Amino acid sequence: MAEATEQADQITEPATESATEQGDSRRAQMLEAAAELIAERGLARTRIADVAARVGISPALVVYYFQTKEALLIAALRESETGFYASAEDLLRARRSLRDRVETLVELTFTEESKGEVQGQWGLWFDLWNEAFRHPEVAADRRALDEQWRGLIARIVRAGIEDGEVPADLDVETFAMTWAALLDGLSVQVALHDPVVTRARAEAIALDFARRELGLA
């Protein structure tokens, strides 16, 4: 593990330098395939050969792009995670009112899989957490993303305050922290098909909490 330049905050092309257009698209294909496979069968059961097969290339080529299996899987984890937040930002941009935005976030959180897109695949999250628990690099990454998630919540709440929809004395940071945690916790139950904490129930709880805290009758 050479001490390569690690500071870049943007996760576009950290490890390999595949400068070519074709190279980049290959990379993307593999990352997507890997993410899918992780979501389906779990990181532990995802083989280089599987990824290669799904893309329709030889296993050796996968190694050619990502030197090691671990590098590939971690990159895939990062990528799809990033994608999730990116699409959250996108969705929010289209919503104007606080109510709409809150509902959008809830919906996004509990949607099994957004129309075939890789994002939001529950399986991915469990593996991400698991990996983050040990792999410090992944942990740092995850922390940053989560910070971003809470920041996003805080931002829309502050916008709500400015618009007079939310009382100005609300502790925005604490709300963001709490609500984010609540969403996470509920997600787990829903993902694991808890018979009591169904998706509908979870959404209701999450919405109710937000509305009460934010003073949206």
Next chain:
Amino acid sequence: MAEATEQADQITEPATESATEQGDSRRAQMLEAAAELIAERGLARTRIADVAARVGISPALVVYYFQTKEALLIAALRESETGFYASAEDLLRARRSLRDRVETLVELTFTEESKGEVQGQWGLWFDLWNEAFRHPEVAADRRALDEQWRGLIARIVRAGIEDGEVPADLDVETFAMTWAALLDGLSVQVALHDPVVTRARAEAIALDFARRELGLA
């Protein structure tokens, strides 16, 4: 289910235990070792040989007791999970007031590892969730345990209602569901060493929420 209730026995390493009950104790030894190893390095990186080495036996013996690696690891996951809730019940039995009980639960949830005991090892949870996500047997087990956890919360709240500490019109089920999810979500952040959601912060949030909902000024 259908398992004979393994009564409380070894809490840590049996110092005085020489050769009382070879059969069951061997099983227990292996399960404990397996749980430790899973917590330390993760289920995926736990080998039969590791478990054997920790117990001080040959790998073949591990297979002799648990026919397959998977069976061993899953059993270990179950066992330690069960232990967690069991000790929660124990702790609660000693507390009388609702306040104490709530605080006890919060403390239990966020304690990194209870003085060397296997329970509460964060790593275990991530692997449990991960496994539950695919392995239906584990999923069912986990669901039952979680039901038990929420039931436990509901029980102490109802006791609080009977004692007049909590307003009688509280929706106990919903509170239990919400609070349990909140605790889970916060746990994740704390386990992953989020710089913002520290253990102290998480405990404060969890306590605050419970107190407000339960009307404990």
Next chain:
DNA sequence: CAAGGTCCTGACTGGCCGTTCAATCGGCCA
């Protein structure tokens, strides 16, 4: 064209590890 670069592959290997197996050891009982 030759040179040199990128992309790509099939064939191979080396190690790891779950699992099997034949054999031993030590009680227990008739």
Next chain:
DNA sequence: TGGCCGATTGAACGGCCAGTCAGGACCTTG
């Protein structure tokens, strides 16, 4: 005493799979 049985082991087998390697196809560009 001898035979049965559970516990235990060392050794070996065999599958699986990440990663290597030597080369080849296909593009540039001088």
